[in-house]
Every structure is written in C-alpha cells, then in structure tokens.
Amino acid sequence: MLAFIVRRLFYSILVIFGVISVVFFVMNLLPSPARMMQGQRADLATRAAIEHQLGLDKPVFERYTDFIVQTAKGDLGRSWTSNRLVLDSILERLPATALLALSSMLIASILGVGIGILSAVKSYSFLDNFSMLFALIGISVPAFVLGLLAILVFGSWLEILPISGYIDQGWQYLIMPMTMLAVRPISIIARVTRSSMLDVLSSDYVRTAKAKGVSNRSVIYKHALRNALNPVVTTISAWLAALLTGTYVIEYIFNWPGIGLMTVDAIPKSDFPTIQGTVIFSAVIFVAINFLVDLLYAKLDPRVKLS
Amino acid sequence: MSETSEPKPSTQSESLSAELPIPKEVIAHDVRAGAPLAVSTGTNETELLTSIPRSLTYYSWKRLKRNKLAMGGLIVTFLLIILAAGASFLAPFDPNLQVLEYATKPSGFRGNVILQKSQIAGNAADPIAIKSYRIDGDNVKLVTIDDLAETVPISTLAGSNESDWHQERIYYLGTDQFGRDVLSRLMYGARVSLTVAFFSEVLSLLIGVVFGALAGFYRGWIDELIMWVTNVIWSIPSLLLVIAISIALGLGLWQTIIAIGITGWVDMARIVRGQFFTLRETEYVEATKALGLSNSRAIFRHILPNSMGPIIVIATAGFASAIIYEATLSFLGLGVQPPTATWGQMIHDGYGYIAAGSNWGLTIYPSLAIMIAVFAFNLFGDGLRDAFDPKLKR
Numbered sequence: 001m002l003a004f005i006v007r008r009l010f011y012s013i014l015v016i017f018g019v020i021s022v023v024f025f026v027m028n029l030l031p032s033p034a035r036m037m038q039g040q041r042a043d044l045a046t047r048a049a050i051e052h053q054l055g056l057d058k059p060v061f062e063r064y065t066d067f068i069v070q071t072a073k074g075d076l077g078r079s080w081t082s083n084r085l086v087l088d089s090i091l092e093r094l095p096a097t098a099l100l101a102l103s104s105m106l107i108a109s110i111l112g113v114g115i116g117i118l119s120a121v122k123s124y125s126f127l128d129n130f131s132m133l134f135a136l137i138g139i140s141v142p143a144f145v146l147g148l149l150a151i152l153v154f155g156s157w158l159e160i161l162p163i164s165g166y167i168d169q170g171w172q173y174l175i176m177p178m179t180m181l182a183v184r185p186i187s188i189i190a191r192v193t194r195s196s197m198l199d200v201l202s203s204d205y206v207r208t209a210k211a212k213g214v215s216n217r218s219v220i221y222k223h224a225l226r227n228a229l230n231p232v233v234t235t236i237s238a239w240l241a242a243l244l245t246g247t248y249v250i251e252y253i254f255n256w257p258g259i260g261l262m263t264v265d266a267i268p269k270s271d272f273p274t275i276q277g278t279v280i281f282s283a284v285i286f287v288a289i290n291f292l293v294d295l296l297y298a299k300l301d302p303r304v305k306l307s
Numbered sequence: 308m309s310e311t312s313e314p315k316p317s318t319q320s321e322s323l324s325a326e327l328p329i330p331k332e333v334i335a336h337d338v339r340a341g342a343p344l345a346v347s348t349g350t351n352e353t354e355l356l357t358s359i360p361r362s363l364t365y366y367s368w369k370r371l372k373r374n375k376l377a378m379g380g381l382i383v384t385f386l387l388i389i390l391a392a393g394a395s396f397l398a399p400f401d402p403n404l405q406v407l408e409y410a411t412k413p414s415g416f417r418g419n420v421i422l423q424k425s426q427i428a429g430n431a432a433d434p435i436a437i438k439s440y441r442i443d444g445d446n447v448k449l450v451t452i453d454d455l456a457e458t459v460p461i462s463t464l465a466g467s468n469e470s471d472w473h474q475e476r477i478y479y480l481g482t483d484q485f486g487r488d489v490l491s492r493l494m495y496g497a498r499v500s501l502t503v504a505f506f507s508e509v510l511s512l513l514i515g516v517v518f519g520a521l522a523g524f525y526r527g528w529i530d531e532l533i534m535w536v537t538n539v540i541w542s543i544p545s546l547l548l549v550i551a552i553s554i555a556l557g558l559g560l561w562q563t564i565i566a567i568g569i570t571g572w573v574d575m576a577r578i579v580r581g582q583f584f585t586l587r588e589t590e591y592v593e594a595t596k597a598l599g600l601s602n603s604r605a606i607f608r609h610i611l612p613n614s615m616g617p618i619i620v621i622a623t624a625g626f627a628s629a630i631i632y633e634a635t636l637s638f639l640g641l642g643v644q645p646p647t648a649t650w651g652q653m654i655h656d657g658y659g660y661i662a663a664g665s666n667w668g669l670t671i672y673p674s675l676a677i678m679i680a681v682f683a684f685n686l687f688g689d690g691l692r693d694a695f696d697p698k699l700k701r
Contacts, residue, residue, distance in 0.1 A: 018539030026555050133376075136689060140682035142631045144638050145674040148654065148661055152671075156664030163662055242544050249546075249635060253658075267550065267639060279551055283542040290542075 004298055012291045017068070019283040023276050024067050028060065076277035081269050086277035090259055096166065097251070097258030101243035103178050108185035109236050115186070116193020116232070121220055123198060131190065138187030144249040147180045151253070164255035177254040181247055185239045192235045196228040203227075230301070233293065241289040245282030367616065367694040377690020383683035391497035398491035400476065403646045406486035408436035408452045411666050414481045421449055422465040422472045432465040440473065481668050483656060489669065492648035493676050499649045500680060503563050503642075504629035510568025511625050515575025516611075516618065522576070523583025524606060533576065541573045549632055553641050563642045567632045575621050582614035616695035623688030627681045634677050650677050 051057050058066070070077075076086040115135070119128040154176060155163035165173045200206060201224050209223050210216075251260035259278060266274040371377055390397060409418045421440060422432040435457075440449035446458050464472035480489040522533040540548070553566035586592060587610065595605040636642035637651030645652065650673040657669025 014535065015538045015542055018535060019542055022539060022543070023551070026551050136685050137678075137682060140627070140685050141678050142634055142638075142681075144635060145654065145677060148658055148670055149674065152661050152664065152667055156662060156667075245544060245547075248550075249638070252639075263547070263550075264639060267554065267641065270554070272554075275547075275551055275554065279543055279547050282544050282547060286542045286544070 001298065005295065008291055008294050012287045015287050016284055019287075020068055020071050020280060021064075023279050024064055027272060027276050028063075071280060076280060077273035079266075079271055079274050081266070081271045081274075086273050087281070089262060089274070090277060090281050093257060093259045093262055096256060097247065097260060098244060099167065100174070100177055100181060100247060100251070100256060100258060101240065103174065104181040104247075105185065105236065105240045105243060107178065108182040108189055108239070111182070112186045112189025112236075113193050113232060115190040117197060117220070117225065119190065119194040120197030120201060123194075128194075132194070135187035135190045138183050139191075141183070142249075143180065143184060143247075144253055146183055147177070147250055147253040150176050150180050164253075166255075166257050177247075177250050177256050181243065181250045185236075185243075188239070189232060189235055193228070193232050196231045197224060200224045200228040230297070233296075237289055237293045238286075241286040244289075245278070245285050364615070367691075371690050371694040374690040374693065376686050377694075380683040380686030380688075380690065383679065384687060387497055387680055387683070388501060390494050391501050394491075394494040394498055398488075398494045399479070400474075400488040400491045402487060402491040402495040402648050404432065404434060404487065406434045406436055406476075406482070409476075409478070409482050409486040410484050411660075411669070412478055412482045412486075414479060414668055416478045416481060418452075418476050418478070420474050420476060421447065421459070422474065423459065424463055424465050435459075442469070480672050481666075483653070483669055489653075489672055492653060493650070493672060495648040496650040496653060496673065497676065497680070499560070499637075499643050499647060500630050500633055500677075503560065503567065503633040504626050506564045507567035507571065507629045507633075508622055508626045510564065511570075511572040511575055511629075512618070512622055513572075514569065515572035515621075516579050518572065519576040519579025519581075520583055520606060520611070523580040524587060524602070524610070526584075530580070533580075537573050537576050540570065545570050546632065546635060549636065550639070550641060553636060558641055558644050560643050563633060563636060566636075567629050571625050571629060571632075575618070575625065578617045578621050579614060582617060583610055586610045586613055620688060620692045620695060623684060623691055627684040627688060630677065630681050630684070 048057070056063070074087060076090070078084065079086055079089065082089070115131050119131050122128050151163045154161045161176050162169070162173050163176070167174045201220075206219060206224055209219050214223070245259065247256075247258065248260035248264050250256070251258045252264040255261065259281075263275060263278045266272075394402075406418070406420055409416070409420075412418070419437045419439075420434040421437055422434055425433045427433075435449065436452040438450045438452055438454070440447050442448075442461070443458075445462070446460050447464070448456065448458050450456055461472075466472050476488070478488050478490070480493070483489055483492070518533050518537070522530040548570045549566045552569065553562055556562035556565060592605050592609055595609060633642060633649070634651035634654070637649040638655045640652075640655065642651065643649050653673040654670055654677075657666065657673070660666040661670050
C-alpha cells in the first residue's frame, strides 16, 4: 500500500508540474503584458521598465524555471489590478465557492444516484424513458442559460426568490444558484449510475444470486449497487473537484462572491496573474481529490493497487 | 463561411451509409456459390439477417433508423445546418442593420423603413423608420416615425426599384436594443456556433485519435508520455483552459476554434487508446504481423475501422459540448466578436433586461436556439451510442 501511495503521489506531482508548464506556455503566447497594461499609448521606456519589473526581459527558459520554483513555493503572483497576492484572494473566496459546490453536489449525488438506480431497475419503463429524457435535456442546457431562465421565472415573474447576492443576506440566496448548478451533475450522475447498474445487473453473478432465490431488493442493493458504484464515485469526485474550484458562469450570473466570479471579473481587465493562479489552484485541487479517490479505490478494491 | 458548416452532414451520413445500403438483391449475386439464400428479393428481413452476417455498421444503422428520437435529433440538426448555411438567402433581413427607432420591439412587430444609400463605407444602407410615404416625381415625401415630414430624392435611396428601398418589415421574433432583427441574428448565429463546433471537433478528433492510437498501439514510454499529457489537460477545468487559451490567442473565430479544439481531445484519446489496447490483441491484428504487414496497415486498415463506433459516439458528444463552450465564451465576451451575431453574445446583450422581467425574448430565443441545437445533437449521439452497443437489443 505504501509503495502505491508513493507512486501515486509522485505521479500527481508530475501532473501538477505539467499543469504549471502548460499555464506558463499558454500565457507566454500573449502579446507583451506590459503593453497590455499600458494600453496603446505606452512609450518604450515605461514598457521596458514594466517588463523589467515583471522579469519579462529575461530569457524564456530562465523565466520558465523561475515560474516553476515560484509556483512550487505557493506564490501565485500578484493581481495586476488590485496588487493583492492571488493566493490570498483565492483562499478568501474559497468558502463561498465551497459552500455552493458542496451543497450542490450533495443534492446532485443523492438525486442522481437515486434516479439512476430507479431507471436501471425499471429499465425501459415510462419512468426510465421520462427521466432519461430529462437527464439528456439537463446535459444539453448550458449552466448560464439555466441560471438566466431561473432568474426570469422565479426572480422576475414569480418574485419568490432573490436574483443575486450572497448567503449572508439569508438562506434563500443559496437556493437558485445551488439548484441550477446541480442540474448538470444530476443528469450526468443519473446517466452514469443507470448504465453502470444495467451492466452489473446483466452480469453472471447477479443472475446466480437471482437463481439462488435472493430477494430482488437484496440483489439490487447488496450485490449490484456496490459493484456499480465505481464509475459513479469517479464522476461525483470529478464534479466535486470541478465545482470546488469555481463555478464560473453561475457565480457570475448570481453575483456569488466565489473564485469563479473573481476569475470572470478578471477577464475583461486582462488580469492574467489572477486567471493563471486560478488555473493552477484548480488543477492542484483536482489532482489532490483524484489522489484521495485513488487511495479510496485501492482500499476498496485490491486489484487497483496492481495496475 | 457559408460553406463551412456544410460538411458536417455529408461526412456524418457518408461514414454511416458508406458500407450500408447494398441493395438486397445484389447480395444474392455476391454470395454466388449457393449459400442457402432463402430470399433474393429482400422482402423478408429476418431471413436475410439470419442467413448472412454483415458488418456492425450495417446493423447499427438499422437500429439507429428505428430509434425515432435519434432520427428526430438528426433531422433537427440537418434543419439547423440548412438554416445556418443558407442564412444569406433565408434570413429575412440584414442581421446587422440597425433601426434604432425600432429598438426592443416585441415579436411580430411590423415597421416600415426607407433605405438610404449609406454615407459610411462598408455599411449596406441607412434606414429611416417611417409612418408613411408617397412618391412625388423624383422625390419621396415621407413622414418619419416621430411625425416629421421629409423629402428625399429617389437617387439617394438604396436600389432603383421601390421594392428595394421600401420595406414593410415584420420582425417575427422582435428586435434587440439596436433595432436589429432577432430572427436574422439567430440564423447567422447558428453559423458561428456550428462552424466553431465542427472545426474544433475536427481538431479534437485529429489530436485525440493520433494520441490515442500511438499510446494504445506502441505502449511503453510513448503511452506513459501521452497519458501524462492527457492527465495534465484533464486536470485543468476545461472551461478555464478554453478561456485562458482564447485570451492568449486573442479573440476571433479561428482562435475560438483552436481554444476549444485543443482542450477537448482528452476523452477521444482515452477511448481510442482503450480500443487499440484491446484490438491489438485480436487474432486478425496478430495475423497482419504474421503476414509481415506494416504497422500502419494494421492501424489504418484493421484497428481504426473497428474503432469507428466509439470514435463517432465521442465525436458527437464533443460536438455538442463545443456548442456549449462557444456559447459560454461569447456570453463572457470572449470568442467571436461583435458585430458578428453569436448566440452567447445575444444572450449577454439581452440579459440586462431579465432582472426587470421585460424584453425576455432577447434572452429566451437564443437560449432556446442553443438548447435545441445541443439537445438534438445529444439525442442523435445517444441513439448512435445505443446503436453501436452490441449488448443492447432494443
């Protein structure tokens, strides 16, 4: 087990190294940031001064190694607009995003797995067709469209929910962003659960269990579900990781002061350190969660350790 | 740009139909030497099915055709492509012509305009919103929407016929805040959506298939390297990566295509790699080695054709999500820039009215367009997946 942990840890670090490299090279495709900071009227001397201050006059390889070392130390740079440390801003906004992400994923997991199991057990019934059609609609609607429609219906027409703001003004501010954020993961989790359950339900050992006279309920929950949950857990963890690191459009639409809103706000201001900081931070969280899930798998399923 | 969105249907239907509709009569000749062909007229399908084995593609297409939802999705997709490709003829009006007097009018609004030759180079015409007009010799006497009487020489009007310079416009879906026709903008927006989705998916497909094939076929350090790259890209939230790349490349059509394309190949690479892993072990691929055939022959003639099912399924899903990414990008003000109409941008422009509950059409119509496009494509993709799945009998 220890060898497995060390191997996975090493690989995770390798992946994060890759992410930092990708971010560096993507951001180096940019036209000179100094020029962008100054706008069209920048004179050469000012530009050179800013480039020197940002270290842009050094050779690319040196900047690359500097960037890796700096990032490895946890320094994500300073925002160009507020001059605050990017990491500080991210950590400050993490609770808002985490609240939204966790509550959303809680709903999504319960509903998604529930709908998926029901659909698989009653496959090709009206209930199954109906919920799968809805799940397909759920993955076809972009989050921002869903958010805007909800604002229009529940905020403007029915006037039962507030349309923008943070939970510190009251719990009802959480409802719309949370629900709208959950629609897509619910749909995907339901689909994954259903197809995984169908796979398992058609397997030999389930047939054996049925032949032995095990009750239907027991076959579904004891034999099938446990084995069908693997891909479901993968999906849920991937979504949790993705949502934890910012739910860009939903936060933007509902004016929810999380990491996503900060990133979207940084786009028109061309605040690249903030954007690249969020990218790296997101990837680190994502890799960390995957690392933990891998360990969980290895614990649950000894075969994983060997691969 | 009008041609660009067309290749999608043809490649799609060709790849599916290429091997299919051998007329049933022909098969009798093919089999020649007396396989027990019960039917040669091909009227009885089940007998044929039991007598001659055919390719998976054949059975898949048969199953797909029976799936009404999937075919519905395919038809809607075709309609969208026709609307997008033919927007220049089919759209009622110029999508960028602003009639400020007719801003934010509701669906079905009727308005009269007189078109003047534009003073500004590049503009098609300058419209004047009018209540009424009459021709008086070489001049047109008109009453504007603000009840001002004006006289304009016919020679300054756009076009020579009365039908050229006078339009009684019906805005079926209303107008936006600049008095532009929403329906026309939707049709032109479909162009951008489908073009970006198609080309970015082609890019993803190429990268994904090449990487997946290399990793799955050669294994060893090539596989480890490619899987590392795949994991790196997978670890970055896609939307964030698309945003970062499109900021880095600048804003525009091809930049958006590249940003979405080089982000979206991960699923494809994984699936293709998995296919190659399994198929490389099959006997027919082993036979190519025994026969001394080259690797490329094994890859292109044997393994790749047999992986087409999953590849097509992933590509359809990728196409659908590319539409969503494009819409999200342009909603955030990235992507293809104004004045080119895009769905995401139309939603962004209309979204200010939502909080007040007015002019909701400006948000709803482009939203519906995105939902219909993505939903239709996903329906088709789901049908494809079921059709290619040999385990499903229904």
